[in-house]
Amino acid sequence: MTEELELNAKSAYSESKKVHVFDTEFLPHIDSMYNFAYRLTFDEDDSKDLVQDTYMKAFRFINSFQEGTNAKAWLYRILKNSFINDYRKKSKQPSKVDYQEVEQYYNSEDTAKDATVDLRLETTKDMIGDEISNALNSLAIDFRTVIILCDLEGFTYEEMAKILDIPIGTVRSRLHRARNILREKLASYAYSMGYN
Amino acid sequence: MSECPDCSCSDFDKCLRILNLLLDDEADETQEEFFYSHIDKCIVCFSHYNAEKQIRELLKRKLQKRKVPSQLALDIRNKIVQ
Secondary structure, three states: OHHHHHHHHHOOOOHHHHHHHHHHHHHHHHHHHHHHHHHHHOOHHHHHHHHHHHHHHHHHOHHHOOOOOOHHHHHHHHHHHHHHHHHHHHOOOOOOOOHHHHHHHHHHOOOHHHHHOOOOHHHHOOOOHHHHHHHHHOOOHHHHHHHHHHHHOOOOHHHHHHHHOOOHHHHHHHHHHHHHHHHHHHHHHHHHOOOO | OOOOOOOOOOOHHHHHHHHHHHHOOOOOHHHHHHHHHHHOOOHHHHHHHHHHHHHHHHHHHHOOOOOOOOOHHHHHHHHHHO
8 A cells, every 4th residue: 555655656747847857866967877887888879878778768767766865876777777788788798707606605705815915005006097997997897886886986885785686795795806806906007017 | 704814813804894894984883993993903904904995095086087978968858858
């Protein structure tokens, strides 16, 4: 009954109200959405298409959105799913690796050994954006995504779990693994720059 | 449970877990208190804390934001009001 009431309440937007909600709650996030899309596709045209598709879907389902709730997280979720379902199929990216297995392994094993890759503070301070960007971009998509959501966009673990449709424990372990790989990549850049 | 490679942490995994929670603003008060008092006594965890913090700052500071194509918002808006 409550759900039914909520659904009724959610579908009450008039046409002009829909556009108002779209303008005030959805469009202000277009910068972040475009940057997220670019970090997934590495292509300007694909990013534009992905953002456009995301907004069109959001508008089509606007009645399921309640004003004042987390529009940004919802848009990220739509964009990420559109990317997985539509764009990755036609892109030339290598096929998806099932990281569940990897994550289960990392959930059950000691994590200490991975954290011992030595990345000294003095080696990172001279790194330029390109090196950081290359390291991030070379991560597998699932790992890259959690770093973007957490470190660049500041989503909470709970929001990330909702965006990615995975349990919070998996968010934590995926982030942990992603950061270890990123640290290893930055350390190898640092090594190639002559540190160590 | 594992020992810290270089110091006397009784549970290094726990320290790492809390360190990440702390830097992601997900730690509770007890975890925060534990960790900040711990790194006063443990140079290894203190170094890890600084390195992890640095990586997060690097990502935020050095990754350039791309400028959204100026027409994009307008194109999208035109499509939805069609």
